[in-house]
Structures are given as structure tokens and as C-alpha cells.
Amino acid sequence: MKNHIKILRTEQGWSQAKLAELLGVSRQSVNAVETGKFDPSLPLAFALARLFERPIEEIFIDTEGDPK
């Protein structure tokens, strides 16, 4: 699943470490989610939505229907 976390994080001027601190996860985990290698759970997705003050669908892009 793709996402706009990196853009939103940069807009806020936050480092991965700062975002990790705000979310209560490790910096490496933020990197895994940000690069789209790990799909976050709903609670973490909602936490991101709250932090960026955006709806979830504006942060994450559903690529399931995309042609392979």
C-alpha cells in the first residue's frame, strides 16, 4: 500500500525519529510504514490520521485494484 507519509512528515518539518516519538513506535518502524513495506494496523493508521489531521484515505492509497 502506498502512502503520503513522507510528504506530510516533511511538511510538518518532522524527522522520522520525531514522528516515531509522537506515535510511540521505533524510528525503523516509521521507515517500514513510510516506504510502504509494512501495512500499518488500523490503530496506527488512525494515530497517523490524527497527527496529520487528515482522513486516512488521504494518507494511504489503496493499490489493490491497480493492474499488476
Next chain:
Amino acid sequence: MTEDTDKKISELSDQEILDLTRMTEADKWANGWRALPTILSMLLLFLGPACIHLGYRLGADQWLSWPDGAGMRKYTAMIAYMGIAIATSFHLRKLSRSMDERLDEVERHIEYKATAAAGNEAIWYGMFMWGFALWFPQYYQGIMAALPLLIFFSFYFAYFGIRMKLRHELEA
């Protein structure tokens, strides 16, 4: 962390390798003084009978005679042994549960996968060594005596390797 996700593990710098082998905050929490009672009581279960056995120079066919060597009744020794084993497993369970709560979801995903894969590998390695020992009766007893340690080390070797590989795949 590198932006280059195509880097192989062999191409990583020392710092990146260290990052892949790091202890999580949950690991640090669980593996400090809190783990000491578990480690000591687990050691006691192995070393207690072994030391008594060696101290009293009991023969190879008398491994279960260690309570006699210690001057204990066999049932007293069995109850004490089981008591320590049960207390240890409860403490270990509590420790694992508390550690699990401290892992974030990516770390938990990696830990579960690495533990399951390493456990699988260790079981097959143990079965292989046992099968190997059956082909060489002259070494059977020696191999079987070393088997718990071989399984233990193969588990951790596999666990650290797989965890590192998964971290590389997800976090790099």
C-alpha cells in the same frame, strides 16, 4: 537509514549492520535484571543435577540417580524440580507477555516471524541430528547429550539471522 532499498546485506556498512542487529527497547526492558531469576532457575535445573552427578561420580547409566547423590528422596527431588520448572515457566510467560506489549507492531511482526521460522529450523535440526546419531551408534550417547545445546544454539543462530534478514527487508 539508507534510501537504497536494493542494497544486499553484504554491501551494508558496519553501522547499518549494527542497526539490523540492535536490541529493541522491549528486548532491553526484558533482558536486564528482570530476566535474572529466570536465567538462574533455568541454569539450576540443568546444572543442579549435573553438578551433583559429577560431584558424586555417578556412572553414565545413573543419570536419574542424582537425588540419591544429593541425599534426597527421589520424590522430594522430583517435586522440587517440578516446582522450580513451573515457577520458571510462569515467570518466563509473564516476562514474554510484558515484553510483547512493549514491542511496536513492526517489531512484533518481525519477532513472531523470526521466532516461528527459527523454531521450525531448530526442530528439524534436532530431528536431523537424532537421525544422524542413529546411523552411528558409537556416537549416539555423545550426540544425544549435546542435542539440547545444539538445538538451543541453532535456534538462536537462526533467530538472529532471520530477524536481521526481515529487518533488512522491511526497514532498509
